[in-house]
Amino acid sequence: MSEHSRCFLLSLGNRIFVSYMRIQTILLVCCCAWMSCEKDITVDLPQGEPQTVIEGTIVNDEYPEVILTRSFSYFSHISVDQLKDAFVHNAVITVSDGNSTMQLKEFSKDTTNRVKWYYYTADTTQPAAFKGKLNKSYTLRVAVDDQTFNAVTTIPGAGMVIDSTWSTIYSKDPTLARLWARITDPQERGNYVRYRTARNGGVYRPGINSTIDDQIVNGTSFNTQLDAGHDRTQEINFDTYGYFKRGDSVNVEFSNIDKATFDFWRSLDLAYASNGNVFASPIQVRGNISGALGYWGGYGARRLNVKIRK
Template sequence: MRKASVTLLLTAMLATACEKEITVDLQSKEDQLVVEGIIEDGRFPMVILSRSLNYFSRITPKQLTASFVHNARITVSNGTSTHELREYKSDTTAGVILYFYTVDTARLSTAFTGERTVSYTLKIEAEGKTMHATTTIPAASLKLDSMWWKKAEGKDSGTRARVLVKVTDPPERGNYVRYFTSRNGERFLPGLNSVFDDQVVNGTTFDVPVDAGVDKNQSIDFDTYGFFDRGDTVTLKFCNVDHSTYDFWRTADFAYTSTGNPFATPTRITGNVQGALGYWGGYGVTYRTIIIPK
């Protein structure tokens, strides 16, 4: 450990001795359209369409509400039927009105819910632009076998617990999962690193811990991150996803966790929407619930 400390100290001294002033010209860019679209098996598609916001701006509820794009023509096709989505709004407790597009209840003859192994094409026409994306809801390739809990170690053993799952992966490579957790009936939230693939575990049955999901709009207490409280009812939303959905959230999660780290590699978030930022993702969902006793 002493050798490592000396090495870091020398590196810092050399960096200071060779200090050079660097000016970065942050050019202003025009707003871009941002798509967040999902379709789950057994559910209607949903799309949120907005404009990007300035990275350095202080985002207020009014600005966030104003960022949503209205009167877009959004259609989803499953190869047999094409359904045009309708815009709705919902008030939130944070004072923001959320706008989203989903099934048009006046046109149920063309409406459909998601099915596993089916591909879905999204088309968006808004503000003189046309955007396209395709996703597939995968089969349940990575299977959720069981779910259990164990006591936290050390001083938190009486108040906190970890949740683990057993998962079986098929011999075929290229399977991906995104997960969310809900405690005590609250909304589902993803973990800080919410996706994983089968590159290392291909063709095996393995145990893996599941971190409690977090609201990334709130500050995170890393002393308690990942734990559930004794007495919690925990529901896991375990989603098989395609590669594009995995890649989007893999890069988005990394970008979030490395924010503020000067040594982190700059990350380009990889979307699958042609003509806009964001993603259109299919989710094959399995739910599992356990009660952690006090």
């Protein structure tokens, strides 16, 4: 390489270096200026007024049960004391079947987390007490704090039925198995189901999606998976979600419900499944009690026990 070429390259390198340093200096000044414009911003999030929350159920051959609470703010840090204070007492709650009306009584029971659980159900010492029956409608009336809430539900007498069940072994983990069911839907359109499962004598829990409708399968027999119930206070392990352990004794609660009850649980399941997903659309949980949160739902329940093969 000639001396002239070396001088030219050296000069060009110096110019590039100087230009680079000027750019770095400009960027540094801009960053400092931008940082000097920062200030702390405090966002005053609205707390919202507490609302009445009603969770009422009536199942065939069982007494109705209503849990009455107040809602929390979305950003609340919930403590044991707050949970205790959430229950609403001294409400006047009645259930009517069109012929008879009974007033529910408030009871309580202890839980393992030091919170006493309050609920309203039939006072069986009274002659007016009655249980739910298939093919009947029931009106709930809740009067509390100068407010009155009403809702109506029906316990379906017919609908989808489980014809048979079986299990399949999970290929990636032979200790796990999937539970399947063959379900038959009537010719009449508009049947809805909610199911829950309990393992080895435990509590009944729903899966992430706990509802079935006949929008696509009307009038047919079809196979579907029955997911193992999930404790919604725990994180989901999607590698093992929905599977049972081989040898499990599984109780399945398979309940025909009306459309309003289906809409409530369907929307609640969707809201739970999308929780934490910033790209998911907001989902409004659809209750059937005007002026209050929650629902009043009737269940035509059938229960069966399934043994997962070893």
